[in-house]
Amino acid sequence: MLQESLETVRKNIDNACQRAGRDPKEVTLIAVSKTQPMEVLQEAYDLGVRVFGENKVQELTSKIESLPSDIEWHMIGHLQRNKVKYIAGKVALIHSVDTFRLAEEINIQAKKRGIIIPILIEVNVAEESSKFGIHVEDTLELVRQTSGLDGVSIKGLMTIAPYVVDSEENRPIFHKIKELSIDIQRQNIHNVSMDILSMGMTGDYEVAVEEGATMVRVGTGIFGERHYNN
Numbered sequence: 001m002l003q004e005s006l007e008t009v010r011k012n013i014d015n016a017c018q019r020a021g022r023d024p025k026e027v028t029l030i031a032v033s034k035t036q037p038m039e040v041l042q043e044a045y046d047l048g049v050r051v052f053g054e055n056k057v058q059e060l061t062s063k064i065e066s067l068p069s070d071i072e073w074h075m076i077g078h079l080q081r082n083k084v085k086y087i088a089g090k091v092a093l094i095h096s097v098d099t100f101r102l103a104e105e106i107n108i109q110a111k112k113r114g115i116i117i118p119i120l121i122e123v124n125v126a127e128e129s130s131k132f133g134i135h136v137e138d139t140l141e142l143v144r145q146t147s148g149l150d151g152v153s154i155k156g157l158m159t160i161a162p163y164v165v166d167s168e169e170n171r172p173i174f175h176k177i178k179e180l181s182i183d184i185q186r187q188n189i190h191n192v193s194m195d196i197l198s199m200g201m202t203g204d205y206e207v208a209v210e211e212g213a214t215m216v217r218v219g220t221g222i223f224g225e226r227h228y229n230n
C-alpha cells in the first residue's frame with residue numbers, strides 16, 4: 001500500500017517534470033507524516049524515504065527522538081516564537097516564516113547554538129484570510145529585513161494553495177509565487193537565495209511541479225487519511 005502510493009507519487013512527479021522539461025532531480029518529495037504513527041514513518045523509512053515534514057513542534061520533536069538520525073526533518077506548519085527553541089538545530093528547513101519577529105527569534109536561537117538556520121518565507125499568495133503567510137506585496141520588504149539577521153539564511157519561498165477540486169485552479173497561484181521568487185532573486189540581496197520553491201500538496205503537486213516547485217509536500221497522497229485522534 002504505502003510502497004504503491006509512494007511509487008505513484010514519484011512517477012507523477014517524474015511525469016510532471018517531463019511535461020515541463022525539468023530534471024526530476026530538481027524536485028524533493030517531502031513526505032508529510034503529521035498524525036501518522038511512528039510505525040508508519042518507520043515503514044516509509046524502510047522503503048527509502050529520508051525527508052519528512054511535520055507541522056507541530058511537539059509531534060516533530062518526539063518523532064525526531066524516536067526515528068533514525070539520518071532523516072531530514074522539515075517544519076512546515078505555523079511556528080510560535082516560544083517554540084523555536086525546541087526545533088532549532090534539529091530541522092533541515094523551516095518553511096513557515098511569515099513575520100520579522102519570528103525570524104528574529106530563530107536568529108536568537110541560531111546564535112545561541114552557533115549555527116545558521118535555513119528558512120523559507122511563507123507567502124499567502126491566494127490571500128485567504130484563514131491562512132498564515134505574508135502578502136505578496138510585503139514579501140520583498142520582509143526578505144530584505146530578514147537578510148540582515150546572520151543566524152538565518154533565506155533559501156526561498158513557500159506557499160499553501162487553497163483546497164480546490166480542480167488543481168488547475170491553483171496554477172495561477174503557483175505561477176505568481178514563481179515570478180515573485182524570480183523578482184527577489186534579481187535583487188541580489190546578500191544572504192538570500194531563491195533556490196527553493198516549496199509548493200504543491202496531494203491535490204495539486206503535479207501542477208506545482210509544472211510551475212517550478214523544487215519541494216512538494218505530500219501527505220495523504222502517500223500515507224492515506226490522517227489519524228487525528230492520535
Ligand SMILES: *Cc1c(COP(=O)(O)O)cnc(C)c1O
Pocket residue numbers: 032034055076077160201202203217218219220221
Ligand atoms: C498537511 C500539510 C501538507 C500535506 O497535505 P496533503 O493534502 O495531505 O498532501 C502540506 N503542507 C502543509 C503546510 C501541511 O500542513
